[in-house]
Amino acid sequence: MDEPTPTRRRLLRATGALAMAAVGASATGTAAAGAGNDNGKQFGRVYANDVLWRTNVVHVLDERPDPEDRIYFLHDGNGPIPENDDASGDQLSPFVSESAPGDRDWNGGQWTHFSAEVTDIDAFNEDAPVTNAGDVLDADYIETTLGRPGFGPPDFFVCPLNGRA
Numbered sequence: 001m002d003e004p005t006p007t008r009r010r011l012l013r014a015t016g017a018l019a020m021a022a023v024g025a026s027a028t029g030t031a032a033a034g035a036g037n038d039n040g041k042q043f044g045r046v047y048a049n050d051v052l053w054r055t056n057v058v059h060v061l062d063e064r065p066d067p068e069d070r071i072y073f074l075h076d077g078n079g080p081i082p083e084n085d086d087a088s089g090d091q092l093s094p095f096v097s098e099s100a101p102g103d104r105d106w107n108g109g110q111w112t113h114f115s116a117e118v119t120d121i122d123a124f125n126e127d128a129p130v131t132n133a134g135d136v137l138d139a140d141y142i143e144t145t146l147g148r149p150g151f152g153p154p155d156f157f158v159c160p161l162n163g164r165a
Helices: 006-031 121-127 133-138
Strands: 045-048 051-055 069-075 095-097 110-118 142-146 156-158 161-164
Touching (some): 095 133
Parallel strands (some): 045 095, 069 110
Antiparallel strands (some): 051 161, 110 156
């Protein structure tokens, strides 16, 4: 059996890398608005401190983590806010975190989910994109409550922020 030549190895590596990049780009495109995969364990982007981060759910937790990171899920009562045709297209993710890697209070993405229902789309559009927890909590047109609104990620889960989106 002939040994592959260095040129052939490089070609195989490059082809593999391109294939993986294409798969990643396809998954990111689907997840850009926070859409999950079929098993509900993945979503694509989270705003934290005005920065958009890449992410995916590693596993669901049975109880509230301690210490925790709080994540706010912006929605209109029926679905993620970016999927609302009347909402600003500037909102690239429905997820907003209170902290991110590098913050003193970052706990590695041990999330407690908070529902953040947008009750006034026009007011939301004036501020969009909403990219930090302070803006979520200060907005009088966003009602926050502990837990998921019946859709979206689970109440408690581990989900690292693994690079800027």
